[in-house]
Structures are given as structure tokens and as C-alpha cells.
Amino acid sequence: MTDLERQPLSRTAILDAGLRLADERGLAAVSMRAVATEVGVTPMALYAYVGSKAELLDGLVDRMLGEYLPESFTVAGIGWPDRLRRVADGARDMARRHPTAFTLLFDRPAVTSDAVRLVDFVYQALLDAGVPDAHVPRLERLFTTFCLGYALSEVNGRFGAGTVDPRGRRAQAAAGSVPAHLRLATYLDQAVDWDSEFEADVEDLLALVARATV
Amino acid sequence: MTDLERQPLSRTAILDAGLRLADERGLAAVSMRAVATEVGVTPMALYAYVGSKAELLDGLVDRMLGEYLPESFTVAGIGWPDRLRRVADGARDMARRHPTAFTLLFDRPAVTSDAVRLVDFVYQALLDAGVPDAHVPRLERLFTTFCLGYALSEVNGRFGAGTVDPRGRRAQAAAGSVPAHLRLATYLDQAVDWDSEFEADVEDLLALVARATV
DNA sequence: ACCTGAACACCGTTCAAGT
DNA sequence: ACCTGAACACCGTTCAAGT
Numbered sequence: 001m002t003d004l005e006r007q008p009l010s011r012t013a014i015l016d017a018g019l020r021l022a023d024e025r026g027l028a029a030v031s032m033r034a035v036a037t038e039v040g041v042t043p044m045a046l047y048a049y050v051g052s053k054a055e056l057l058d059g060l061v062d063r064m065l066g067e068y069l070p071e072s073f074t075v076a077g078i079g080w081p082d083r084l085r086r087v088a089d090g091a092r093d094m095a096r097r098h099p100t101a102f103t104l105l106f107d108r109p110a111v112t113s114d115a116v117r118l119v120d121f122v123y124q125a126l127l128d129a130g131v132p133d134a135h136v137p138r139l140e141r142l143f144t145t146f147c148l149g150y151a152l153s154e155v156n157g158r159f160g161a162g163t164v165d166p167r168g169r170r171a172q173a174a175a176g177s178v179p180a181h182l183r184l185a186t187y188l189d190q191a192v193d194w195d196s197e198f199e200a201d202v203e204d205l206l207a208l209v210a211r212a213t214v
Numbered sequence: 215m216t217d218l219e220r221q222p223l224s225r226t227a228i229l230d231a232g233l234r235l236a237d238e239r240g241l242a243a244v245s246m247r248a249v250a251t252e253v254g255v256t257p258m259a260l261y262a263y264v265g266s267k268a269e270l271l272d273g274l275v276d277r278m279l280g281e282y283l284p285e286s287f288t289v290a291g292i293g294w295p296d297r298l299r300r301v302a303d304g305a306r307d308m309a310r311r312h313p314t315a316f317t318l319l320f321d322r323p324a325v326t327s328d329a330v331r332l333v334d335f336v337y338q339a340l341l342d343a344g345v346p347d348a349h350v351p352r353l354e355r356l357f358t359t360f361c362l363g364y365a366l367s368e369v370n371g372r373f374g375a376g377t378v379d380p381r382g383r384r385a386q387a388a389a390g391s392v393p394a395h396l397r398l399a400t401y402l403d404q405a406v407d408w409d410s411e412f413e414a415d416v417e418d419l420l421a422l423v424a425r426a427t428v
Numbered sequence: 429a430c431c432t433g434a435a436c437a438c439c440g441t442t443c444a445a446g447t
Numbered sequence: 448a449c450c451t452g453a454a455c456a457c458c459g460t461t462c463a464a465g466t
Contacts, residue, residue: 009430009431031457032459032460033457041432042432043459044431044433044460044461045430045431045432048430048431052459052460053458053459103317105372106370106371106372107370107371107372108371108372108374109374109375110376111376111379113382113386116383116392117386117391117392120391120392120394120395123394123395123398124393124394133398133400133401134401136398136401137398137401137406138411138415141364142360142418145360145367146356146360149320149359149360149363149366150355150359150363152320152363152366153320153359156320156321157320157322157323158320158323159323159355160323161323162322162323162324162325168327172327172330177334178330179334180334180338180341180350181333181334181337183341184347184351187347187350192351197352200352201352201356204356204422204426205422207422208418208419208422211421212418223449223450245439245440246439246440246441247439247440255451256450256451257440258442258451259449259451261441262448266440267439267441
């Protein structure tokens with residue numbers, strides 16, 4: 001910690017401190033003031049490196065994508081379905097690694113060189129699958145948008161338990177306004193295995209890709 | 215405005231003021247203090263109705279879902295594909311109506327009675343499509359997660375223009391690290407029609423649903 | 429060139445009073 | 448029962464100095 005404070009001030013050191021703060025105390029704890037004390041400097045010293053709070057948050061996206069794109073993202077000897085599965089799993093891993101910063105991925109297009117390389121990796125997999133050139137960009141967005149949306153739903157609580165008001169639910173059931181819930185009650189009472197659900201979703205999307213072939 | 219301030223204080227009035235603030239000045243402008251002055255009261259008076267800032271934001275989700283679920287969401291005389299298309303379009307409409315508050319939908323599970331009715335509507339469409347009971351909840355999440363993720367990407371800027379550094383991109387192209395981008399250049403330079411792209415995505419997912427039939 | 433310090437206009441929330 | 452006012456510990460950012 002004291003060692004970290006002593007390393008020379010740099011954009012990277014600032015962003016890493018921001019990401020660390022987000023992971024440890026939540027995205028709301030990432031303030032210019034908190035990041036500044038983390039790197040051992042006054043808040044105003046940060047502005048020379050990151051310009052503004054908004055730019056700092058954009059920078060967190062770069063850092064996350066940087067570690068999300070290991071060198072193992074390579075085409076050599078891996079079929080396109082396994083490559084897409086790898087991308088899908090990577091999105092979820094990233095959400096678990098950075099649960100509160102993850103949402104920032106929805107704020108900016110893929111413009112950094114790491115981001116573009118990642119998109120290219122997906123493009124190549126779709127091309128290898130036989131998807132016509134004209135449909136590749138759309139299917140890339142379809143696939144990654146689903147993966148990011150699923151991961152965000154998990155870490156942000158949309159898929160969470162959710163304390164349903166039992167009284168209200170019984171009233172709705174009695175009023176017959178949720179007939180499908182009644183029919184599916186057996187399945188809705190079971191705990192969901194989110195890993196297998198995601199896997200099944202990805203397999204469905206891979207089938208979609210295979211169907212989009214010429 | 216003066217009329218609005220005069221109406222009796224209530225949870226609903228407070229939430230509507232919050233949503234109005236979000237739409238007009240962004241989610242960041244929704245502070246306890248701003249909402250309070252909007253309804254003509256002192257910040258601390260809100261706490262009796264909404265408990266905390268977090269609860270206030272949860273309440274915004276209820277209000278959004280409430281207007282998202284018009285009475286026209288009915289099964290009568292509409293085939294399951296059209297019903298799912300309606301849900302998909304509704305998600306995007308909602309994002310455009312409440313561009314900054316929309317992201318809150320990822321924060322909480324569907325627990326209010328409006329939310330549950332909406333989920334039931336999708337369940338019923340999937341059942342009518344012939345999807346086996348055991349797969350209906352998963353496919354509901356697959357479908358809505360994609361729609362919400364797409365809409366969020368649009369309003370939050372992930373699908374935005376994105377000022378790519380031309381220098382960096384040329385360097386990547388020269389280095390051969392983005393081969394698929396080079397091959398797809400013709401398509402990547404075209405402006406995207408986000409309406410038709412979403413429509414095509416939804417049709418692909420409907421095909422997936424049809425395939426999931428017994 | 430790089431950093432500090434004071435100041436401005438904000439936050440959410442606690443607590444003790446008021447009516 | 449419902450609301451206010453002062454206070455506490457925070458925000459991002461500006462501007463003028465310091466070295």
C-alpha cells in the first residue's frame with residue numbers, strides 16, 4: 001500500500017486504483033477524492049491524467065477489457081463454437097471479477113484497441129461458422145449483447161431472489177391474472193442453476209449462428 | 215407546476231417527480247433534495263414515503279413498468295409471435311421514454327404485480343408456441359434479457375458512433391491484428407439502421423422459440 | 429511541469445424540534 | 448402524524464498559488 005503510493009503517478013496507476021476501489025467498496029465509492037488518496041495525491045492532481053470523473057470511468061472499461069483479452073484469445077486450433085463459448089464465459093467471468101464496474105461496459109462503444117481485437121475475434125468465429133459477411137456485424141452484436149445483458153442481470157440483481165409479496169402473489173393467482181405462473185408453478189419453485197442456464201442459452205445462440213449459414 | 219406542488223404528498227407523487235427529473239435532467243439529477251423541492255417539501259419529508267434513496271430508485275422501476283404494461287397486453291386474437299414482438303418493441307419504447315432511468319431495470323427482479331403480469335404474458339406466448347413447460351422460464355429470460363440489453367446498449371451509448379482513433383485503427387490493420395475488420399470493411403463503414411437490426415434479431419429469436427417446440 | 433489549498437455548489441442521512 | 452432546520456460527512460470542479 002505504501003509501496004503503491006510511492007510509484008510514480010500515471011494514468012494507469014490511477015485507473016487501477018479506481019478499479020480496485022470499485023471492486024472493494026462498490027462503484028459509488030469511486031470518487032475523485034477517494035482515488036486521489038488511494039494514489040497518495042490531492043484530488044486536483046488527477047485531472048492532468050484523466051480529465052474528468054466521466055473519463056476516469058471510461059478508463060475503467062479499458063482496464064477491464066485489457067485483462068479480459070488474454071493472449072489465449074487465439075484462433076489456432078479451436079473451432080468457432082468453442083471460441084464463441086470462450087467469449088461468452090469471459091463476459092461472465094469479468095462480471096464476477098468486477099461486479100459493480102461491469103455496468104460501465106454498456107456506456108461506451110468498443111473503440112480501444114483491445115476492444116476492437118475482441119470484436120474481431122468474434123467476427124472471425126462467425127465468418128468461420130459460415131455466416132455471410134453482411135450478417136456478421138449484426139450477429140456479433142446479438143451474441144455479445146445477450147452475454148453482457150445476462151451477466152449484468154446476474155451481478156446487478158435482476159436475476160436475484162426477489163422478496164415477492166406472498167399476499168399479493170396469492171391475490172393475483174386467485175384473480176386469474178397470472179395463469180401461466182400457475183401452470184408453471186412446479187418449475188418456478190425450483191432454484192435456478194445460473195451456470196447451466198447460461199450454457200443452454202449460449203448453445204441456443206450457437207444453433208442460431210449455424211442456421212445463419214449460407 | 216404550482217398546481218403539482220399543491221397536490222397532497224404521496225409515494226406516487228414523489229416517484230413521478232423522480233421519474234420526471236430523470237427524463238428531463240438525467241438520472242444523476244434525481245437527488246433527494248431535487249425531488250423534495252419538486253414536490254414542494256423539505257428533503258427529510260420524503261423519508262416517510264420512500265425510506266431511502268435506494269428505495270426511491272426501486273420505485274422508479276415500478277412506475278416505468280406500470281406504464282409499460284398497457285391494457286393492450288392481452289392474449290385475445292393475437293398469435294404468439296406478434297405478442298413477443300410487442301414485448302420486444304415495448305422494451306425499446308420504454309428505453310426511449312426513460313433513457314437514463316431505464317438502466318434501473320437491471321437492478322431488481324420482477325416482483326411487483328405489474329412486472330409479474332408482464333412475465334406471465336411472455337410465459338403464455340411461449341406456452342402457446344409449444345415450448346415445453348420446463349423450458350419456458352429460461353426462454354423468457356433469454357428473450358427479455360436480450361431485449362433489455364439491446365435497448366440499454368442503444369440509450370447508454372454502447373452502440374454509439376464512438377470516435378475511434380483512426381491512427382490506432384490503421385496501425386492495427388497494418389499489423390494484421392484485426393483481419394476480420396478488414397474483410398468486413400464494406401459493411402462496417404455503412405450506417406446501421408438500429409430499428410431493422412433489432413427487428414431481425416427478434417425474428418431470429420422467434421425462430422429459436424419455434425425450434426424449441428416439442 | 430506538476431501539484432496543492434481554499435472555495436463553491438452540491439450530495440444522503442441523523443437527530444432534535446416543532447406543530 | 449407529519450414536517451422542518453441544523454448539522455455531519457461527503458461529492459466534482461474552478462481558480463489562484465506554489466515549487
